[in-house]
Amino acid sequence: MDxxxxxxxxxxxxxxxxxxKMRVPAVIFANEQLIRDMDSKVYDQxxxxxxxxxxxxxxxxxxxxxxxxGFPIGGVAAFxxxxxxxxxxxxxxxxxSCGVRTLHTGLDLTDIEGVKxxxxxxxxxxxxxxxxxxxxxxxxxxxxxxxxxxxxxxxVALGYGSWEDLxxxxxxxxxxxxxxxxxxxxxxxxxxxxxxxxxxxxxxxEVQRVAEICDAEAGAAFGLHEDEIMxxxxxxxxxxxxxxxxxxxxxxVVSARGYGIELPDRELACAPISSPLGQDYLGAMRAGINCAxxxxxxxxxxxxxxxAAVLPRAGLRVLYDVSHNTCKEEEHSVDGVSRRLFVxxxxxxxxxxxxxxxxxxxxxxxxxxxxxxxxxxTASYIMAGTTQGMALSFGSACHGAGRAMSxxxxxxxxxxxxVIDDLAQHGIIIRSPSTRGVAEEAPGAYKDVTAVVxxxxxxxxxxxxxxxxxxICIKG
Amino acid sequence: xxxxxxxxxxxxxxxxxxxxxxxxxxxxxxxxxxxALAMTQVITDADRVEGRERVxxxxxxxxxxxxxxxxxxxxxxxxATRQMPFSRFEVHFDDHQLxxxxxxxxxxxxxxxxxxxxxxxxxxxxxxxxxxxGLWKAQCVVDV
Numbered sequence: 017m018d019x020x021x022x023x024x025x026x027x028x029x030x031x032x033x034x035x036x037k038m039r040v041p042a043v044i045f046a047n048e049q050l051i052r053d054m055d056s057k058v059y060d061q062x063x064x065x066x067x068x069x070x071x072x073x074x075x076x077x078x079x080x081x082x083x084x085x086g087f088p089i090g091g092v093a094a095f096x097x098x099x100x101x102x103x104x105x106x107x108x109x110x111x112x113s114c115g116v117r118t119l120h121t122g123l124d125l126t127d128i129e130g131v132k133x134x135x136x137x138x139x140x141x142x143x144x145x146x147x148x149x150x151x152x153x154x155x156x157x158x159x160x161x162x163x164x165x166x167x168x169x170x171x172v173a174l175g176y177g178s179w180e181d182l183x184x185x186x187x188x189x190x191x192x193x194x195x196x197x198x199x200x201x202x203x204x205x206x207x208x209x210x211x212x213x214x215x216x217x218x219x220x221x222e223v224q225r226v227a228e229i230c231d232a233e234a235g236a237a238f239g240l241h242e243d244e245i246m247x248x249x250x251x252x253x254x255x256x257x258x259x260x261x262x263x264x265x266x267x268x269v270v271s272a273r274g275y276g277i278e279l280p281d282r283e284l285a286c287a288p289i290s291s292p293l294g295q296d297y298l299g300a301m302r303a304g305i306n307c308a309x310x311x312x313x314x315x316x317x318x319x320x321x322x323x324a325a326v327l328p329r330a331g332l333r334v335l336y337d338v339s340h341n342t343c344k345e346e347e348h349s350v351d352g353v354s355r356r357l358f359v360x361x362x363x364x365x366x367x368x369x370x371x372x373x374x375x376x377x378x379x380x381x382x383x384x385x386x387x388x389x390x391x392x393x394t395a396s397y398i399m400a401g402t403t404q405g406m407a408l409s410f411g412s413a414c415h416g417a418g419r420a421m422s423x424x425x426x427x428x429x430x431x432x433x434x435v436i437d438d439l440a441q442h443g444i445i446i447r448s449p450s451t452r453g454v455a456e457e458a459p460g461a462y463k464d465v466t467a468v469v470x471x472x473x474x475x476x477x478x479x480x481x482x483x484x485x486x487x488i489c490i491k492g
Numbered sequence: 493x494x495x496x497x498x499x500x501x502x503x504x505x506x507x508x509x510x511x512x513x514x515x516x517x518x519x520x521x522x523x524x525x526x527x528a529l530a531m532t533q534v535i536t537d538a539d540r541v542e543g544r545e546r547v548x549x550x551x552x553x554x555x556x557x558x559x560x561x562x563x564x565x566x567x568x569x570x571x572a573t574r575q576m577p578f579s580r581f582e583v584h585f586d587d588h589q590l591x592x593x594x595x596x597x598x599x600x601x602x603x604x605x606x607x608x609x610x611x612x613x614x615x616x617x618x619x620x621x622x623x624x625x626g627l628w629k630a631q632c633v634v635d636v
Contacts, residue, residue, distance in 0.1 A: 423511050
């Protein structure tokens with residue numbers, strides 16, 4: 017991206033002044049190198065979002081931003097319903113409530129060295145991954161609706177996990193305002209055999225080692241120590257979310273003109289928050305959030321079963337579970353005035369700062385854990401929300417490394433088998449149903465996650481707490 | 493390429509995080525069929541999929557472009573709920589209605605070795621157009 021496009025900037029905050037139909041400025045959080053390397057489509061998309069009705073303060077892009085659908089991936093935008101603000105299916109994305117859940121295991125690296133292969137094989141055997149895989153559960157009718165209304169709470173009530181898990185999950189495991197009736201039969205049919213499955217693409221379950229504590233105080237507050245073994249689960253609302261996204265995107269594309277909304281790009285299709293379509297979408301999307309929360313809860317249960325069989329000493333406790341594809345109604349202070357806003361985070365993680373009333377007492381002094389997924393060979397990070405970030409980006413931070421290369425390029429450049437062998441040389445075990453899928457997800461196809469996290473930290477939108485490196489990766 | 497010599501064909505094109513599917517044919521219907529084949533090729537090698545079973549698909553949309561997205565999304569839905577990849581397609585148009593068929597078989601993980609699941613077709617890089625040489629081209633990005 018050309019640096020001269022930016023009107024003003026400091027080292028980590030790059031601002032594009034409103035021009036043309038932009039209602040607010042656009043702001044990208046990144047360092048100079050990340051900006052230079054960023055796809056110019058991010059510029060187009062972050063400025064397009066700034067044109068949408070009712071947008072408040074600015075249209076934001078996170079340091080891992082890349083070309084998305086309408087919104088950039090790594091895009092954050094808040095809308096005020098009282099100012100004609102909109103809700104956008106594209107601003108949430110197809111994989112509604114895709115997110116990361118990270119678990120403590122109570123084990124250190126030395127505890128698993130001897131059983132790493134057994135653990136990898138058993139996790140791969142027990143946790144359905146990849147296209148065509150199905151879960152143990154078959155859900156229909158009222159059971160499906162109960163899941164969509166209850167989220168992870170529903171799963172825990174059925175015996176998949178504990179109430180303690182819910183305390184460490186965003187929304188305490190259950191998104192209020194979900195309307196299962198707004199979810200089509202098609203979407204429900206797509207989901208009926210998919211509960212407790214990882215999916216494919218960039219989704220994974222990783223066994224990780226804490227390689228470095230970057231912030232001793234926050235690390236202690238999160239209960240982290242060096243060489244501890246953690247498990248991170250990255251997946252979302254599976255077929256149900258995809259179908260909700262597809263259907264509402266079309267409805268919004270077709271009806272935008274009727275609502276008097278001029279779209280700079282069809283993929284930005286949206287509806288006024290207060291409109292029947294906007295309200296229908298919010299009800300369905302929240303049901304999609306519950307589906308993702310329930311899915312990660314069930315996978316947590318399956319993971320516990322595997323650890324209990326292989327390493328009975330393990331005790332898997334949820335550190336936190338947070339999504340990065342959502343639209344949430346939240347209270348934010350704008351120019352000193354408290355307002356109810358609908359915050360879209362598309363490939364951006366909610367990052368509530370210290371003292372936020374929604375945080376569990378134990379996390380209130382530190383801020384919310386922000387879980388940043390990496391690629392198979394590099395690292396993941398645990399960050400914490402900041403007070404500054406609440407003002408800078410509506411309490412939002414990056415979500416991962418972000419792709420640097422298309423799947424197409426990646427599958428030409430690498431062979432899956434070779435990627436697996438190379439990572440094995442570095443002590444990382446990969447299990448995946450698809451070698452081509454592994455090639456497309458090769459670590460080299462991603463940006464440097466450390467550069468992304470450092471930029472987020474330096475910009476003040478979140479602070480770096482710990483670095484985790486992969487030991488075993490079950491790739492969807 | 494001279495009109496009349498061109499065989500219908502499919503292509504992939506790059507998109508930041510995902511992949512673009514493109515179909516080229518002597519008619520709009522052929523271009524739609526080839527775009528569907530391009531989507532199958534994102535998932536698996538279509539040569540490995542036998543077209544044993546037929547699934548009928550009907551879509552309606554206000555314009556050709558939305559119709560293309562609808563057609564591909566209808567296929568995504570059928571693939572997901574029937575657990576079937578498809579290797580051959582037939583498309584006929586009647587004004588703004590598409591009458592289509594997809595031929596495939598139940599997924600066999602060993603034989604088909606699917607690489608990735610397509611979540612949905614998108615409006616990104618979406619176009620349906622006839623080139624000056626008479627060939628039709630239909631394309632969009634699919635989210636994986």
